[in-house]
Amino acid sequence: MPLEFLRRKGTGSPARKGAAPLPVAPQAVPEEALAEDHQLRLSFAAKTSAGVRLQGGPSALGLLSRMLDGVAISDIEVVQPRETSLTIASPAIIRTEEAAEWLRAHGAASPITRHALYVLELLDAVDPSYDTFACALLDGEIDTSGYPEYSAIVGGVVAHWDESTGDLIVRAVVGWGGRGARGDTDRTANKLLGRLLNNILDSSGALGLTAVDRPGGVPGGPTVTCQHCGYPNVHPRAVFCPKCGMRMIHA
Numbered sequence: 273m274p275l276e277f278l279r280r281k282g283t284g285s286p287a288r289k290g291a292a293p294l295p296v297a298p299q300a301v302p303e304e305a306l307a308e309d310h311q312l313r314l315s316f317a318a319k320t321s322a323g324v325r326l327q328g329g330p331s332a333l334g335l336l337s338r339m340l341d342g343v344a345i346s347d348i349e350v351v352q353p354r355e356t357s358l359t360i361a362s363p364a365i366i367r368t369e370e371a372a373e374w375l376r377a378h379g380a381a382s383p384i385t386r387h388a389l390y391v392l393e394l395l396d397a398v399d400p401s402y403d404t405f406a407c408a409l410l411d412g413e414i415d416t417s418g419y420p421e422y423s424a425i426v427g428g429v430v431a432h433w434d435e436s437t438g439d440l441i442v443r444a445v446v447g448w449g450g451r452g453a454r455g456d457t458d459r460t461a462n463k464l465l466g467r468l469l470n471n472i473l474d475s476s477g478a479l480g481l482t483a484v485d486r487p488g489g490v491p492g493g494p495t496v497t498c499q500h501c502g503y504p505n506v507h508p509r510a511v512f513c514p515k516c517g518m519r520m521i522h523a
Protein backbone atom coordinates (compact mmCIF):
# COMPACT_ATOMS: atom_id res chain seq x y z
CA MET A 273 0.00 0.00 0.00
CA PRO A 274 2.65 2.62 0.79
CA LEU A 275 4.59 1.69 -2.36
CA GLU A 276 1.50 2.14 -4.50
CA PHE A 277 1.09 5.60 -3.05
CA LEU A 278 4.66 6.64 -3.87
CA ARG A 279 4.42 5.42 -7.45
CA ARG A 280 1.29 7.39 -8.09
CA LYS A 281 2.87 10.54 -6.78
CA GLY A 282 5.88 10.20 -9.06
CA THR A 283 3.87 10.10 -12.29
CA GLY A 284 0.61 11.70 -11.30
CA SER A 285 1.23 15.26 -12.44
CA PRO A 286 -0.56 15.88 -15.79
CA ALA A 287 2.10 18.27 -17.02
CA ARG A 288 4.86 15.69 -16.61
CA LYS A 289 2.97 12.81 -18.21
CA GLY A 290 5.24 11.06 -20.68
CA ALA A 291 8.11 13.49 -20.12
CA ALA A 292 11.59 12.23 -19.34
CA PRO A 293 12.73 12.87 -15.80
CA LEU A 294 14.38 16.28 -15.50
CA PRO A 295 18.16 16.11 -15.33
CA VAL A 296 19.56 17.25 -12.02
CA ALA A 297 22.60 19.44 -12.52
CA PRO A 298 25.37 18.54 -10.13
CA GLN A 299 25.87 21.47 -7.79
CA ALA A 300 28.59 22.16 -5.26
CA VAL A 301 27.14 22.66 -1.82
CA PRO A 302 28.74 25.74 -0.26
CA GLU A 303 30.07 25.47 3.27
CA GLU A 304 28.34 28.73 4.13
CA ALA A 305 25.71 30.79 2.36
CA LEU A 306 27.02 33.76 0.49
CA ALA A 307 25.86 36.65 2.68
CA GLU A 308 25.16 40.23 1.93
CA ASP A 309 25.75 42.15 5.14
CA HIS A 310 23.38 44.79 6.48
CA GLN A 311 24.31 46.91 9.45
CA LEU A 312 23.12 50.04 11.18
CA ARG A 313 25.04 51.60 14.04
CA LEU A 314 23.15 54.08 16.18
CA SER A 315 24.88 55.98 18.91
CA PHE A 316 23.25 58.24 21.50
CA ALA A 317 24.82 60.15 24.35
CA ALA A 318 23.70 62.46 27.13
CA LYS A 319 25.11 64.48 29.99
CA THR A 320 23.39 65.66 33.16
CA SER A 321 24.64 68.22 35.66
CA ALA A 322 24.45 68.23 39.43
CA GLY A 323 21.14 69.43 40.79
CA VAL A 324 20.31 72.91 41.99
CA ARG A 325 17.96 73.30 44.93
CA LEU A 326 15.27 75.91 44.31
CA GLN A 327 12.85 77.28 46.87
CA GLY A 328 9.60 75.35 46.39
CA GLY A 329 6.24 76.96 45.88
CA PRO A 330 3.59 77.21 43.20
CA SER A 331 5.58 79.52 40.94
CA ALA A 332 8.83 77.53 40.96
CA LEU A 333 8.01 75.40 37.90
CA GLY A 334 7.14 78.52 35.90
CA LEU A 335 10.81 79.53 36.02
CA LEU A 336 12.04 76.50 34.08
CA SER A 337 11.71 77.77 30.52
CA ARG A 338 13.51 81.02 31.43
CA MET A 339 16.57 78.95 32.37
CA LEU A 340 17.08 78.23 28.65
CA ASP A 341 17.42 81.95 27.84
CA GLY A 342 20.42 82.55 25.59
CA VAL A 343 21.02 78.81 25.15
CA ALA A 344 17.96 77.59 23.22
CA ILE A 345 18.01 78.12 19.43
CA SER A 346 14.42 76.92 18.89
CA ASP A 347 11.10 77.38 20.65
CA ILE A 348 11.14 76.07 24.21
CA GLU A 349 8.60 73.41 25.06
CA VAL A 350 7.76 72.42 28.65
CA VAL A 351 6.89 68.72 28.94
CA GLN A 352 4.74 67.96 31.98
CA PRO A 353 5.23 64.60 33.75
CA ARG A 354 3.15 61.87 32.14
CA GLU A 355 -0.36 61.09 33.30
CA THR A 356 -0.12 58.49 36.07
CA SER A 357 -2.44 56.17 34.11
CA LEU A 358 0.24 55.79 31.41
CA THR A 359 2.32 53.30 33.37
CA ILE A 360 4.12 51.40 30.59
CA ALA A 361 4.82 54.24 28.14
CA SER A 362 8.07 53.72 26.26
CA PRO A 363 9.41 55.00 22.91
CA ALA A 364 9.99 51.43 21.67
CA ILE A 365 8.06 51.12 18.39
CA ILE A 366 7.87 47.31 18.22
CA ARG A 367 6.40 47.18 21.74
CA THR A 368 3.12 48.49 20.46
CA GLU A 369 1.25 48.95 23.74
CA GLU A 370 4.18 50.81 25.29
CA ALA A 371 4.64 52.89 22.14
CA ALA A 372 0.91 53.72 22.00
CA GLU A 373 1.03 55.05 25.55
CA TRP A 374 4.15 57.03 24.75
CA LEU A 375 2.44 58.60 21.72
CA ARG A 376 -0.64 59.39 23.78
CA ALA A 377 1.64 61.28 26.17
CA HIS A 378 4.07 62.90 23.74
CA GLY A 379 2.67 62.50 20.21
CA ALA A 380 1.61 66.13 20.05
CA ALA A 381 5.02 67.47 21.09
CA SER A 382 7.32 69.05 18.50
CA PRO A 383 9.81 66.87 16.56
CA ILE A 384 12.66 68.41 18.57
CA THR A 385 10.98 67.55 21.87
CA ARG A 386 10.11 64.01 20.74
CA HIS A 387 13.68 63.43 19.60
CA ALA A 388 15.01 64.79 22.91
CA LEU A 389 12.64 62.64 24.97
CA TYR A 390 13.50 59.59 22.87
CA VAL A 391 17.25 60.02 23.37
CA LEU A 392 17.14 61.08 27.02
CA GLU A 393 14.56 58.50 28.07
CA LEU A 394 16.46 55.74 26.26
CA LEU A 395 19.59 56.72 28.21
CA ASP A 396 17.68 57.08 31.48
CA ALA A 397 18.77 60.73 31.75
CA VAL A 398 15.18 61.88 32.33
CA ASP A 399 12.22 60.04 33.83
CA PRO A 400 9.05 61.57 32.40
CA SER A 401 6.93 59.67 34.93
CA TYR A 402 7.79 62.41 37.47
CA ASP A 403 10.21 64.85 35.76
CA THR A 404 9.11 68.16 34.27
CA PHE A 405 11.31 68.96 31.27
CA ALA A 406 11.86 72.34 29.56
CA CYS A 407 13.34 71.40 26.22
CA ALA A 408 14.74 72.97 23.04
CA LEU A 409 17.30 72.59 20.28
CA LEU A 410 20.61 73.88 21.68
CA ASP A 411 23.09 73.39 18.83
CA GLY A 412 23.16 72.18 15.22
CA GLU A 413 20.59 71.73 12.50
CA ILE A 414 17.21 70.15 11.91
CA ASP A 415 16.24 68.28 8.73
CA THR A 416 13.45 69.33 6.36
CA SER A 417 10.87 67.53 8.55
CA GLY A 418 12.01 69.38 11.65
CA TYR A 419 13.90 66.53 13.31
CA PRO A 420 17.36 67.24 14.78
CA GLU A 421 20.33 65.89 12.80
CA TYR A 422 22.60 63.40 14.55
CA SER A 423 25.14 66.12 15.31
CA ALA A 424 22.54 68.47 16.81
CA ILE A 425 22.36 68.83 20.59
CA VAL A 426 19.00 68.96 22.36
CA GLY A 427 18.14 69.36 26.00
CA GLY A 428 17.35 71.90 28.66
CA VAL A 429 16.44 71.69 32.33
CA VAL A 430 14.67 68.91 34.23
CA ALA A 431 12.94 69.27 37.58
CA HIS A 432 11.31 67.18 40.29
CA TRP A 433 10.29 67.93 43.87
CA ASP A 434 12.52 66.90 46.77
CA GLU A 435 10.64 64.28 48.77
CA SER A 436 11.85 65.49 52.18
CA THR A 437 11.97 69.30 51.82
CA GLY A 438 9.57 70.15 48.99
CA ASP A 439 12.31 72.14 47.24
CA LEU A 440 12.44 71.94 43.47
CA ILE A 441 15.55 70.06 42.31
CA VAL A 442 16.58 71.29 38.86
CA ARG A 443 19.38 69.86 36.74
CA ALA A 444 20.71 70.61 33.27
CA VAL A 445 20.58 67.86 30.67
CA VAL A 446 21.81 67.59 27.07
CA GLY A 447 21.71 64.74 24.58
CA TRP A 448 22.50 63.93 20.94
CA GLY A 449 23.07 61.13 18.50
CA GLY A 450 21.72 58.94 15.73
CA ARG A 451 23.36 57.58 12.58
CA GLY A 452 26.71 59.22 13.07
CA ALA A 453 29.07 61.03 15.39
CA ARG A 454 31.13 64.19 15.34
CA GLY A 455 34.38 64.75 17.13
CA ASP A 456 33.52 68.08 18.68
CA THR A 457 29.99 67.30 19.86
CA ASP A 458 31.09 66.17 23.31
CA ARG A 459 32.99 69.39 23.94
CA THR A 460 30.11 71.55 22.69
CA ALA A 461 27.70 69.58 24.89
CA ASN A 462 29.87 70.21 27.96
CA LYS A 463 29.86 73.96 27.28
CA LEU A 464 26.09 74.01 26.85
CA LEU A 465 25.61 72.01 30.05
CA GLY A 466 27.72 74.58 31.91
CA ARG A 467 25.74 77.52 30.54
CA LEU A 468 22.45 75.87 31.49
CA LEU A 469 23.72 75.12 34.99
CA ASN A 470 24.78 78.77 35.39
CA ASN A 471 21.31 79.89 34.29
CA ILE A 472 19.73 77.59 36.90
CA LEU A 473 22.04 78.94 39.62
CA ASP A 474 21.20 82.52 38.59
CA SER A 475 17.45 81.91 38.99
CA SER A 476 15.63 83.60 41.84
CA GLY A 477 15.21 81.19 44.71
CA ALA A 478 18.31 79.12 43.86
CA LEU A 479 19.75 77.71 47.07
CA GLY A 480 22.89 76.03 45.68
CA LEU A 481 24.11 72.74 44.27
CA THR A 482 22.82 69.42 45.53
CA ALA A 483 23.20 65.77 44.66
CA VAL A 484 20.30 64.42 42.61
CA ASP A 485 18.78 61.44 44.39
CA ARG A 486 16.30 59.41 42.46
CA PRO A 487 12.97 59.69 44.28
CA GLY A 488 11.15 56.62 45.57
CA GLY A 489 13.98 55.12 47.65
CA VAL A 490 15.62 51.82 46.75
CA PRO A 491 14.47 50.38 43.41
CA GLY A 492 11.99 47.60 44.03
CA GLY A 493 11.55 48.71 47.64
CA PRO A 494 8.23 49.64 49.24
CA THR A 495 6.45 52.70 47.87
CA VAL A 496 3.19 54.54 48.47
CA THR A 497 0.81 56.36 46.14
CA CYS A 498 0.36 60.14 46.16
CA GLN A 499 -3.14 61.12 47.28
CA HIS A 500 -3.09 64.17 45.00
CA CYS A 501 -1.77 63.02 41.60
CA GLY A 502 -1.84 59.22 41.96
CA TYR A 503 1.90 58.82 41.34
CA PRO A 504 2.55 55.32 42.71
CA ASN A 505 6.30 55.35 43.44
CA VAL A 506 6.61 57.70 46.41
CA HIS A 507 9.00 56.77 49.25
CA PRO A 508 6.96 55.51 52.25
CA ARG A 509 8.41 58.25 54.49
CA ALA A 510 8.37 61.05 51.88
CA VAL A 511 6.95 64.36 53.05
CA PHE A 512 6.36 65.63 49.51
CA CYS A 513 5.42 63.95 46.22
CA PRO A 514 8.29 64.13 43.69
CA LYS A 515 5.85 64.48 40.80
CA CYS A 516 3.30 67.08 41.95
CA GLY A 517 5.13 68.59 44.95
CA MET A 518 2.09 68.32 47.26
CA ARG A 519 2.48 67.32 50.92
CA MET A 520 1.86 63.62 51.45
CA ILE A 521 -0.78 62.50 53.93
CA HIS A 522 0.45 59.48 55.89
CA ALA A 523 -2.06 57.43 57.82
Ligand SMILES: [Zn+2]
Pocket residue numbers: 498499500501502503513514515516517518
Ligand atom coordinates in the same frame (compact mmCIF):
# COMPACT_ATOMS: atom_id res chain seq x y z
ZN1 LIG B 1 1.64 63.75 43.62
